[in-house]
């Protein structure tokens with residue numbers, strides 16, 4: 587296949603569905619890690635078409651969803667200051683901290699701005715030398731190179747009124763946490779192709795060996811995902827546990843060296859709290875000592891405080907693939923995209939938003955009604 591349309595071709599997709607359903611006798615549980623893959627799976631009904639052969643579990647692959655309440659509370663503290671211009675990607679504005687969200691701070695007069703590129707922060711900082719400009723640097727390994735580059739440029743330009751609130755997280759340690767859990771049901775993984783295009787595949791090969799399961803580096807179109815599942819099922823049926831790369835058109839074994847060098851230049855690996863997981867050892871990035879003056883937590887002397895999550899929202903179980911969004915009692919009732927209770931319903935990559943958006947609402951409402959009447 588040469589063109590993107592080929593990866594959306596219904597005829598090729600139907601052939602792959604047939605091949606998966608006929609591949610041996612087992613029934614398998616396969617987790618896709620990335621929220622973009624979750625949305626493609628639910629949008630195209632891949633989970634329903636394969637239900638007789640494969641149960642698809644949805645992983646934690648949405649950076650908005652896994653950013654901890656503690657960090658959102660810190661963002662709100664910073665954004666509430668009169669001397670601060672606080673910049674963030676749009677989805678983060680609606681995620682609640684312990685008491686409120688960034689959108690409320692904006693409504694109360696805080697200078698909270700939505701950006702499409704973190705590079706815009708540098709322009710804002712130059713235009714407002716009397717203000718402190720702070721960027722909420724969330725994301726996986728995919729956003730780390732550009733966020734590192736912004737800090738590096740600020741360092742080179744000696745821009746003293748710019749800093750980041752760093753919430754960068756790393757995927758492989760979170761996968762290890764899922765696979766180590768006693769409740770883990772995952773038998774094979776679709777690794778996130780965009781993350782591997784930056785970082786390469788070696789960390790995932792190590793996970794294959796350590797946990798003895800197949801991992802397929804997979805893309806984001808329907809045919810990509812079906813090919814990834816087909817490769818995973820073929821390995822499971824034969825008892826193999828290898829790393830394979832379905833997304834070879836974008837992922838090289840060593841990733842993108844320039845991007846990785848920029849990450850290593852600016853960031854160091856640290857333990858990080860993930861929403862729903864707690865502290866994951868080596869689960870995130872923080873600024874190296876050389877760049878510590880750009881760390882908003884240090885500059886504004888913020889301290890860690892215990893943070894409360896919603897008692898209703900089961901996103902911690904959803905993010906680990908232990909429960910599905912439709913298992914949540916609040917799904918499509920007290921929690922909707924208009925009135926969300928948790929980040930997975932807010933984020934454009936969240937699993938709850940995917941289930942709600944792609945016509946699961948009626949199906950799951952029926953299921954919920956039936957279970958409530960039992």
Ligand code: SF4
Nearest residue numbers: 899900914921928938
């Ligand atoms: S449906 Fe809403 S309350 Fe339930 S897990 Fe998802 S985000 Fe949380």
